[in-house]
Amino acid sequence: MDRLTRRQVLKVLGGATVAAATGGFTGQLLGWATAQEPSRPLLPRPGRRVVIVGAGISGAMCARTLRKLAPDVEVVVLERNPTYVSGPSHVDYVVGLEDARKVTVTFDALVRDGVRVIRSPATGLRLQDNRVLTPQGFVEYSVLVLATGLVPAEHEVRNLLENRRLSPHAWTWAGTVELRRAVEAFSGGTFVLTVPPPPYKCPPGPYEVACLVQEYWRAKGVRAEVVVLDSNDRPQPPLLADLWRRVLQERGITYKPSFKVVELDPTSRVLISDRGERQRFDLASVIPPQRAPLFIEEAGLGGPFVPIDPATWRSRAQENLYALGDVAASPYTKSAFTAFLQGRNAAYFIARALGRDRGEPDPVFNQCWPFVSSKEALFVEVAWDKEGRPIPARNRTGAPSAQHVKDRKQWEYGLLRAVYG
């Protein structure tokens, strides 16, 4: 069989999602791939309109901040999902530590603030006409903000796309639910979790999942060997590498660095590295590399992420385009913590570009409290100056402690209230 290209794969997947969202799955799926560009506007021609694609943390925060800084500017958000499930909770949801209802929010608060929320995916960009394309029509903008997050590039691991069910992962919400089911049903054997090369969302996340599932199975009396295959030569982020090493060793988790999985053999249930090494599994969780949605790359905005000026979040290619959070090529960590600050800060620079100078926000920093068990978490902090340059003197780490678990949950619930409450 000929190899599928990333373009072909994502087109079919993108089409499937769009078709599912708009009904009539099969016919629409086939139809979408050859669909004509939408010719009707979804909204009347704008005065000054900022269109934000994506209502995750950075997009929603940007929208609400903009409404405060520039109340006379129309803010439209395109969001494909009816709700947002908090990203940091994916890892603890896998082992039942978090209730999905507590960390699922709607976009009602944005609407209350005067943001127009349109439930639709973006399927394309017409940069020369300042248009975002959707299956229902196009939306015109004065300023476009891309806050789409990332999509898993499963096709980059041979046979993974065709065998997703063998290897659910917590880097999408659907995958998280599936992984939880698989973890609950697991009766013993070898669980193998893989770590992609950076940058990927939530660098400590894979090690957190490994620690939590091992604790969960031990408590249930399930005999399981937990193996982490890491594309990197040490656990991520590098500042926590030594602490992670110790934690994994203490828990009896097998850690294999520099093991880049490039192939899944579904018949023998084996993962194969680029060096030809083989690791057998009973249950796997291959976390694929991640990149910007295809429609962004197709618009010529670059890939795998959108290049921006990290001081203003403005695209290097387009004057009236900004990219925030995970989708941006920036020095900032791909985390919910920085997404919040990026959304807030970008709003100041967008408002300034629209003639509403409201001063300068504080630079971005990142804090993270990775679980090592249900009762303890690590801590790491890094910071950047206003140009996006790292400030090594601000680097801080903390060993496992119960306080870090409390801090983490307090931060996360606070974050959801601040952005969606």
Place this chain on the structure above:
Amino acid sequence: MHRWAGVLLALLMNGFLVGQMWVVRGAALSPGPAEAVVVREDEVHRRPVKAGERTVLEVSTTGLLEVVVYERTGDARELEEFRAGRVPRTAKVFSQVRELSYPLSSVTDTEFYVRVRHLRPGETRLRYVPGLVDEAMARLRKGENLVRNRGVVVVEGGRLTMPVYQLVPGTVVRVEVQSGRGVVGLLKTRDYLDVRDGRATVAGRCTPQACVEASSGRAVLEVAVGDYDDRYLVAEGQGLVFTYRVVATPEVLNHISSCT
């Protein structure tokens, strides 16, 4: 007392005591700044690197080398493996090189270990050029390019494959063939695996953008890296001598994260 002080001073002047300390630890003395030393086969060189330092390792030989660079990971077994002459899985291996330049840097205090093996006998020299990560970043911010790592590779016959390190969007890989006949390519993982596993030939996976063919003498390949895919240097030919350089452009600043 004074007599002993004189002896002590003399020993220190000769680097004797420092050298002895490393011998006790089973590793050779790391040469000081920009001071090249002749190294022996399988001698282990230990180089502590403080957080924020960027020390460039430079190795050159009149023969042909395999150079193994290992950074302490906290796994004691790996270090034992390295000391025993094996290659830990996290080590970087540079094969069939005549010259090598590779930066040793870290966000935390660390130790690097270097070992050379002669594939063809010769005199081999090693030195460390000190520097700081901040200095390198400042050069990029000023709009300058920066060589991240560099090697002179010799392929006397058959095929050589080697991973290329430190590639992020904004880096450029420049390959200059100095002499010999053959093909040098920079293949992405999928293509590399197809070649390695016999599903395709090097020529079958080569495009003009990713490979260069040298029939007699000089040829140049330049690949601008725009993604995070790993790439492998694949060279086939007779008497091929080429230099590769991984060059960071200021664009790299958009893609280098700090730590988390």
